[in-house]
Amino acid sequence: VGYEPLPPKVGRNIFGRQVCQLPGLFSYAHHIASIDGKRGLFTGLTPRLCSGVLGTVVHGRVLQHYQDGDKPEESGPGSVQKEGSPSFDQVIKETTREMIARSAATLITHPFHVITLRSMVQFIGRESKYCGLCDSVVTIYREEGILGFFAGLIPRLLGDIISLWLCNSLAYLVNTYALDSGVSTMNEMKSYSQAVTGFFASMLTYPFVLVSNLMAVNNCGLAGGCPPYSPVYTSWIHCWCSLQKEGNMSRGNSLFFRKVPFGKTYCCDLRMLI
Numbered sequence: 001v002g003y004e005p006l007p008p009k010v011g012r013n014i015f016g017r018q019v020c021q022l023p024g025l026f027s028y029a030h031h032i033a034s035i036d037g038k039r040g041l042f043t044g045l046t047p048r049l050c051s052g053v054l055g056t057v058v059h060g061r062v063l064q065h066y067q068d069g070d071k072p073e074e075s076g077p078g079s080v081q082k083e084g085s086p087s088f089d090q091v092i093k094e095t096t097r098e099m100i101a102r103s104a105a106t107l108i109t110h111p112f113h114v115i116t117l118r119s120m121v122q123f124i125g126r127e128s129k130y131c132g133l134c135d136s137v138v139t140i141y142r143e144e145g146i147l148g149f150f151a152g153l154i155p156r157l158l159g160d161i162i163s164l165w166l167c168n169s170l171a172y173l174v175n176t177y178a179l180d181s182g183v184s185t186m187n188e189m190k191s192y193s194q195a196v197t198g199f200f201a202s203m204l205t206y207p208f209v210l211v212s213n214l215m216a217v218n219n220c221g222l223a224g225g226c227p228p229y230s231p232v233y234t235s236w237i238h239c240w241c242s243l244q245k246e247g248n249m250s251r252g253n254s255l256f257f258r259k260v261p262f263g264k265t266y267c268c269d270l271r272m273l274i
Helices: 025-036 038-042 045-074 088-121 133-144 146-150 153-178 186-204 206-217 236-246 267-273
Strands: 009-012 018-022
Touching (some): 025 038, 045 133, 088 146, 088 206, 133 146, 153 206, 153 236, 186 206
């Protein structure tokens, strides 16, 4: 969300060049533990676990529904041909089903995602507004209504859908036209290509993740979602345009070798102003 309690320092990037960079994962973990103890490192774990379990169940049920519908077709004469390299139509069919399953899981679990983010962000202002799962649900419903549970949902859905289609399309092109089907390690190479294209797709769609997280905590009554720590955005498009204008679309996409975002005000600067 852009909160940087520790000032940047001079370090070296992966190429050995001396640059000004922000502290990494371990520095911030030590900072949180020094204030809230080791328990502070697990803030938001309960809603995150609920989101993971519920999302897995919903995702599996949706895919199982499609698989049950395909069982009569699998007994037909064309079932043997489907074991080979998938056609482009099959890729579209499978990707569409995966998109529906993921979207359903995201839609159902997004309220837990919002609670998780707000539970962590309240570390900034030392609030205790979102302490328990049930209390958090009551707080959001009382202050924002049903829509409060789905803050930041649209960019998250768009990012997941674009990432999925980009990943599967690139993997299909690589597996079909770049890899030799006669190689003995073909299946292993396909798994590698799927992983590489997935990583590439996640990098390209990271701005959607960033915007979604910012909108989930934007103007929610916590210090971390209000000025001076964060601007108040009227919509996720407004948030996107603001980040793009500042050149901060990739802010927070790395755990290490973190570059200093443009125009960032740090906590030490805020204390000096106060």
